[in-house]
Amino acid sequence: MKKYKPRIADELLKRKLKGIGAVLIQGPKWCGKTTTAEQVAGSVLYMADSGNEAQNLALAEIDPGRPLEGVTPRLIDEWQIAPKLWDAVRYEVDHCEGLGQFILTGSAVPASSEHIHHTGTGRFAWLTMRPMSLYESQESTGEVSLAELFESPDRITGTSSLGLDKLAFLVCRGS
Template identity: 45%
Template sequence: MATYRARVIDAQLAETLQYPGAVLLEGPRACGKSATGRHHTASGVQLDTEPGALRLAERDPAQLLAGARPRFIDEWQLAPQIWNLVRNAVDQQEDASFIMAGSAVPADDVT
């Protein structure tokens, strides 16, 4: 595995993760979103490469939020229902600390 290369955002991200909430990392492919997210989290799921992750997202998406916090959810846009689940966890103050990485932003909805 390659050695992590420090990024400008690291200090700000580390400070932000001291509090419950969620952070969204966006950018073009291969810019370091996933490496940065993994570097700052205790657990995570990669929806694009982990066998069964997308099937779990369809059957019981809340299970994707289970794990040590902060929790990293990579390529979250492949299971857009994750967005509202993370938002709800943060609203409920459930030791919610997440990093979501992807290349899309959810459409605004009436909720």
């Protein structure tokens, strides 16, 4: 298994969990939502696990509270395939003491919002993740930041040990 590379989102997630009942992590596929959430989760339910997906969906349909059982913070990965879980999480947050009870991850909006009756206001915090930055992937020293480029472009200096081929690759690949 690959070693986890710390993300800027790690501290944001921990801070949000200390202040509210549930955190929804959104972002494009393969940006690290689940892996980041796994670092702080007390237990995990992978809704789209190919060996259990049908069972997970049936359980979420019959008794949406059952998939939420587990050590907190409980990570529900790909929650959106069972939209009833949204209101079940909201209900649990309202009726159980404590902050940081749930982390929901998903890269898509639910196929149907028919079963979602509440916006989540006051119960959920949103965290949007992006693909790993060059600093997070350790392909940049962070010596020069984008913010500094805009704030004081005349005072930016930095060096790179990367060759032209590697720099061209990173520019084309993006984050």
